[in-house]
Amino acid sequence: QVQLVExxxxxxxxxxxxxxSCAASGFTFISYGMHWVRQAPGKGLEWVAVISYDGSxxxxxxxxxxxxxxxxxxxxxxxxxxxxxxxxxxTAVYYCAKGRTSTTSCSDLWGQGTLVTVSS
Amino acid sequence: xxxxxxxxxxVSASVGDRVTISCRASQGISSWLAxxxxxxxxxxKLLIFAASILQxxxxxRFSGSGSGTDFTLTISGLQPEDFAxxxxxxxxxxxxxxxxxxxxxxx
Numbered sequence: 001q002v003q004l005v006e007x008x009x010x011x012x013x014x015x016x017x018x019x020x021s022c023a024a025s026g027f028t029f030i031s032y033g034m035h036w037v038r039q040a041p042g043k044g045l046e047w048v049a050v051i052s053y054d055g056s057x058x059x060x061x062x063x064x065x066x067x068x069x070x071x072x073x074x075x076x077x078x079x080x081x082x083x084x085x086x087x088x089x090x091t092a093v094y095y096c097a098k099g100r101t102s103t104t105s106c107s108d109l110w111g112q113g114t115l116v117t118v119s120s
Numbered sequence: 121x122x123x124x125x126x127x128x129x130x131v132s133a134s135v136g137d138r139v140t141i142s143c144r145a146s147q148g149i150s151s152w153l154a155x156x157x158x159x160x161x162x163x164x165k166l167l168i169f170a171a172s173i174l175q176x177x178x179x180x181r182f183s184g185s186g187s188g189t190d191f192t193l194t195i196s197g198l199q200p201e202d203f204a205x206x207x208x209x210x211x212x213x214x215x216x217x218x219x220x221x222x223x224x225x226x227x
Contacts, residue, residue: 035216037164045156045164045207045218059214062121095163106154106211108175110163 002026002109004096009114012086022079022096022111029077030054033099035107036070036081038092048094049081052103059103063089086118122146122210126219132227137198141222143191143208152212155184155193158221159204167206168193195224 008020020036036048049060049070058070069082079096093115097107123146133139143153151171156164166175168184171191181196195202203226208219 044221045158045209047209047216047218050214050216061215097163100166100169104152104211104214104216106166106169106209106216107164108166108169110165113163 004098004109004111006094006096006111006114009094009116011117011119013120014087014118016086017082017084018086018116020081020083020094020096020114020116022081024077024079024096024098027098027109029072030074032101033103033105034070034072034079035097035099036079037095037097037107037110038090039095039113040089040092043092046092050099050103051079057103083116086116088118090116091118092116121215122149122213122217124208124210124217124219126206126208126222128222129220130223130225132225133198134227135198135200137227139195139198139224141193141206141224143186143193143219145189145191145210145212148188149210149212151187152210153184153186153191154209154211155182156207156209157202157204158207164207198224200226 035050051070067085093113095113096111098109099105100108153171155168158164172184
């Protein structure tokens, strides 16, 4: 079954860290760039980060640059998002999404999302 | 960064109507544009990529057009399941910015 399943969300205090995971199955994970996209409660979609198929290239949105780090383990078909120095504005549902083709592409497969709440 | 502006922010329509949603990029993005549909509590679903190519499994009543800075999503013959929020996204350069969304509501 082709799917992406996120985990690792929860409630975290401002300034702390959290690591999200995304388990991929049903497709050749190593062949595709992978993205994280987030959506604050009641708001629109915000692109967060992308990693190339082999992990050699990464790009970030301005609001998370320097605080978040995207990585992948192709041997386990896993995608990660390390989130440091969290602030209230990082509260959102975080989606893992598969690039349709290369690193520079839209996303044709999405997970169900994991909720991150940053609050004291 | 490239800014994506959708219009209108919301639109009311009836089953069977034809609806058009616009998306404008702050600079040229060739045809590097995608459209998504999102329903409450669900992840986005890819409808169209490369501005006008229908994703597999998406009904043919959905169509996309445009290039450069101006793009359009058209839904011909609205069905009850089409009432949702629609987003455009540019994939020309990083960050891959989204439009603010257009909520399609039942009249």
